[in-house]
Amino acid sequence: MSVSQSAEVRPDEVDAGAGPSGEPVRWLAPEQQESWRAYLLGVTRLTEALGRALDEDAGLSLSEYEILVRLSEAPEHAARMSELAASLVHSRSRLTHTVGRLEARGLVERRTCAADGRGVNAVMTPEGYALLVAAAPGHVRAVRENLVDVLTDEELTALGNAMARVAPGVTG
Amino acid sequence: MSVSQSAEVRPDEVDAGAGPSGEPVRWLAPEQQESWRAYLLGVTRLTEALGRALDEDAGLSLSEYEILVRLSEAPEHAARMSELAASLVHSRSRLTHTVGRLEARGLVERRTCAADGRGVNAVMTPEGYALLVAAAPGHVRAVRENLVDVLTDEELTALGNAMARVAPGVTG
């Protein structure tokens, strides 16, 4: 009767049965289940805390902040829309809308791309850079307080390594 | 001139300087930075992949799925709105809207709470349970493919432990 969080169902009706496609369902073992749930809860809480802090003290969402970060690292503080979308794992559409808002706030500008007539470069303005510089210390502090300083170096490294193994293989 | 992803700025202007509040900014060390970025990318990709898969094969979003999971585990398949909100780390408002949609689809019902006149119980319908049972195998498979089976048992445990340490301390 119980279906485990976001990962597992063990209703009697399904037990040991075959999936829709014929193979038996390989439910998660209890310890796997526990790890998975800890992951979900931790990620949700952490994301929510970082987003809230960033918004409160800089008026930026996490994704806006990330866009500014990428631009700050790019040559000329400029990057193609599609590069940004790919590196942030956002849809092109989402990026268009978000950059549009940043542009409306004067934090970013759009320039048509000389090399490729279809392309658009997002360029961070001095105001955008200034806001990023102002926002960063608080954000780093929040990342430390809620993650980095909570874990030992080994734990943080293990976390990073695990997620680094996950990312490239992701289906889709 | 470069501001690192979602966590770090090291523009010359800020270097070694004091934060707004006076204390010097403790930027992340390079390895910490790397772990943090791996975390961000991995989480984003994984979430997006799991959400897409779930939507494609069951027409549910991750948060709808989670609500159904919680209900499936609750006595009588019923739980208070506020319990659900707390355990999912959703705002009450968000939960109201999401449950409203699930209700409109006939997957959940609302019952006023006998014990507390202010309270509302969300109760999973048989249709809701059936949909969850149908959705779960695919979701578990996706969680395995993209996370659980990608890592060794030790890595998964380390990941879970790390996130378990993070969750309770989160600011806010």
Add this chain to the structure above:
DNA sequence: TCCATCTAGTTGAGATTTCTACTACACTGG
């Protein structure tokens, strides 16, 4: 050259989430 196809980006509508205010009930101290 020219057409088919692919890539980059945008658009607008619809769906979801957030934010703020509001109602109703519960609890506490006087």
Add this chain to the structure above:
DNA sequence: CCAGTGTAGTAGAAATCTCAACTAGATGGA
């Protein structure tokens, strides 16, 4: 009992995100 305060949940508008077109320029082969 009752005012004051806190808790549970909802409502609606504004903000954001998703999804399905759609435009325009690039690319490749006949």
